[in-house]
Amino acid sequence: MRKENSSNAINGKQLRGDCGTAYTLSLIGGRWKPSILWRLLDGKLRYNELKKSITGISERVLVLQLRELENDHLVKRIVYPEVPPRVEYELTPLGWSMESMLQHISDWGTMHREDAIARQASKEKTVAAMADKG
Amino acid sequence: MRKENSSNAINGKQLRGDCGTAYTLSLIGGRWKPSILWRLLDGKLRYNELKKSITGISERVLVLQLRELENDHLVKRIVYPEVPPRVEYELTPLGWSMESMLQHISDWGTMHREDAIARQASKEKTVAAMADKG
DNA sequence: CAGCATCCTTCCTGATACTG
DNA sequence: CAGTATCAGGAAGGATGCTG
Numbered sequence: 001m002r003k004e005n006s007s008n009a010i011n012g013k014q015l016r017g018d019c020g021t022a023y024t025l026s027l028i029g030g031r032w033k034p035s036i037l038w039r040l041l042d043g044k045l046r047y048n049e050l051k052k053s054i055t056g057i058s059e060r061v062l063v064l065q066l067r068e069l070e071n072d073h074l075v076k077r078i079v080y081p082e083v084p085p086r087v088e089y090e091l092t093p094l095g096w097s098m099e100s101m102l103q104h105i106s107d108w109g110t111m112h113r114e115d116a117i118a119r120q121a122s123k124e125k126t127v128a129a130m131a132d133k134g
Numbered sequence: 135m136r137k138e139n140s141s142n143a144i145n146g147k148q149l150r151g152d153c154g155t156a157y158t159l160s161l162i163g164g165r166w167k168p169s170i171l172w173r174l175l176d177g178k179l180r181y182n183e184l185k186k187s188i189t190g191i192s193e194r195v196l197v198l199q200l201r202e203l204e205n206d207h208l209v210k211r212i213v214y215p216e217v218p219p220r221v222e223y224e225l226t227p228l229g230w231s232m233e234s235m236l237q238h239i240s241d242w243g244t245m246h247r248e249d250a251i252a253r254q255a256s257k258e259k260t261v262a263a264m265a266d267k268g
Numbered sequence: 269c270a271g272c273a274t275c276c277t278t279c280c281t282g283a284t285a286c287t288g
Numbered sequence: 289c290a291g292t293a294t295c296a297g298g299a300a301g302g303a304t305g306c307t308g
Contacts, residue, residue, distance in 0.1 A: 020243025021168040021236060023250075029163050031301075034155040047270055058302050063271060073253070084269045085308085094246065101242050102155060108235050109154025112228065116157075119207070165281080181290055192282050197291065218289045219288085 024101075027072050032057055032065050034102070037091070040075065041099060044090035074098070158235075161206050166191055166199050168236070171225070174209065175233060178224035208232070 028034055035054050039045060045053070051062055066089060069075040074095040080086040162168055169188050173179060179187070185196055200223060203209040208229040214220040 019168070019172055020240040020245070020247060021172060022243070023247045024239045024243035025159075025163060025168060029159060034153070034159060038153055038155060051270095058304095059271070060273090060303085061301060064301090072250070079270095082269095085271090087270060094249070097246070098242065101238050104235050104238050105158045106154040108232065109156070109158035111154070112231070113154060113157045115228070116206070185290095190282095192284095193291070194283085194293090195281060198281095213290095219291085221290060 027069075027074065028098070028102075030065050030068065032061060033069060034105075036062075036065060036069065037074065037095065037098065037102060038106075040089060040091045040095065041102070044078075044088045047087050047089070050089065069095075161203075161208065162232070162236075164199050164202065166195060167203060168239075170196075170199060170203065171208065171229065171232065171236060172240075174223060174225045174229065175236070178212075178222045181221050181223070184223065203229075 028037065032054065035057075036050065039050060039053055047062075050066075051057065051059065054062070066075065066077070070077050073092055076090050076092050076095075078088045078090065080088070162171065166188065169191075170184065173184060173187055181196075184200075185191065185193065188196070200209060200211070204211050206228075207226055210224050210226050210229075212222045212224065214222070
């Protein structure tokens with residue numbers, strides 16, 4: 001993914017050595033990877049189904065992320081030698097081993113996102129009130 | 135952080151709405167944030183202690199990430215009005231609420247990083263063997 | 269259908285020098 | 289001590305057009 005001799009990559013290695021967290025995040029930290037994995041938890045999907053279900057992703061990025069997930073052995077790519085072509089993506093056992101972890105992450109996010117939104121709203125309210133006065 | 139009108143930011147919002155996972159990752163997905171949080175799980179630390187304990191991080195980045203963590207209410211910044219100045223960072227209750235999740239993520243990473251390294255090694259061995267033959 | 273190639277923009281990161 | 293300011297480089301992400 002990264003040039004191995006860039007200081008970027010070197011620091012990344014130190015981090016991975018540092019603790020497992022960084023390693024895990026290097027796998028699922030991509031912008032769209034959680035969405036992809038999340039959808040595949042419901043079962044295998046075709047390329048086009050993935051594309052349509054993830055609003056806003058570009059083809060280029062989708063393919064890139066899928067290839068990375070494939071390289072990391074989280075996702076399996078199955079090509080059917082047909083015309084028209086058909087390609088399906090499904091989680092590998094390693095991918096499935098993430099299920100409870102993804103659930104944990106999602107739960108935390110869902111729970112605390114509410115708080116964050118409430119905080120944001122009250123903040124904007126305060127700003128609005130100040131603007132009213134000023 | 136991002137310009138709100140960029141398509142980048144819009145897609146980010148959709149993602150956050152998509153599932154809690156993306157929200158959580160937007161908080162801890164930064165390159166150095168896991169390291170920072172991880173260290174603060176051992177107790178509060180001064181700026182310089184953090185800097186020294188995280189090898190390779192630049193001051194600028196450390197400050198930026200700390201500010202983001204502060205804005206997200208994961209970390210509290212305590213300034214002591216002394217000379218020389220002293221600033222300590224500690225986890226907020228919200229930060230502490232991440233503990234088991236971070237542990238989960240770290241455990242997964244530690245466990246499966248071994249596999250990945252082994253895979254990588256056997257791959258390189260194969261390549262080397264092929265090079266020997268060829 | 270499933271994707272690759274190309275070009276472009278934005279963002280992130282790091283190094284260096286300076287300050288209250 | 290605990291930062292800030294500025295600049296540069298590289299990586300990630302996006303838009304579009306084309307192909308087996």
